[in-house]
Amino acid sequence: MKARVYVTLKPSVFDPQGKTITDALQSIGYAGVEDVRQGKYFELELATTTPEATRSMAADIADKLLANPVIESYRVEVV
Amino acid sequence: MKARVYVTLKPSVFDPQGKTITDALQSIGYAGVEDVRQGKYFELELATTTPEATRSMAADIADKLLANPVIESYRVEVV
Numbered sequence: 001m002k003a004r005v006y007v008t009l010k011p012s013v014f015d016p017q018g019k020t021i022t023d024a025l026q027s028i029g030y031a032g033v034e035d036v037r038q039g040k041y042f043e044l045e046l047a048t049t050t051p052e053a054t055r056s057m058a059a060d061i062a063d064k065l066l067a068n069p070v071i072e073s074y075r076v077e078v079v
Numbered sequence: 080m081k082a083r084v085y086v087t088l089k090p091s092v093f094d095p096q097g098k099t100i101t102d103a104l105q106s107i108g109y110a111g112v113e114d115v116r117q118g119k120y121f122e123l124e125l126a127t128t129t130p131e132a133t134r135s136m137a138a139d140i141a142d143k144l145l146a147n148p149v150i151e152s153y154r155v156e157v158v
Binding site: 006007018025033035036037042057066 | 085117
């Protein structure tokens, strides 16, 4: 089954990449852009058969390899 | 309003980063991982007032700056 994992910096962590994108957008005329935060997105194709098993395996993988729990948080979505 | 933009490589484009993650996961014991594709994820805070305006501005920004339309596709979600 397929799972999607979204990894984002925790709100308290400064995001210089997002800040650069915000500045770039404002400089090319998008004055309405107030803030941008960049994260990572993963599509996992897993050999699991139930949504529960898929979610638990994806969360396990996110914890161990995809996200750094000190500064990042993640969200898992089973499709 | 807030918009989320998900940028992924088109299915026909090879994703070496995803392949590396797949291999890494299999080597640490996750044999059930068949495929991983990595993408980018953006949270935009826009000074718009309607969902339609938010979606159209986010799509415009994704087209111009966040995604490379030659090899990537994107999806916009208004929250």
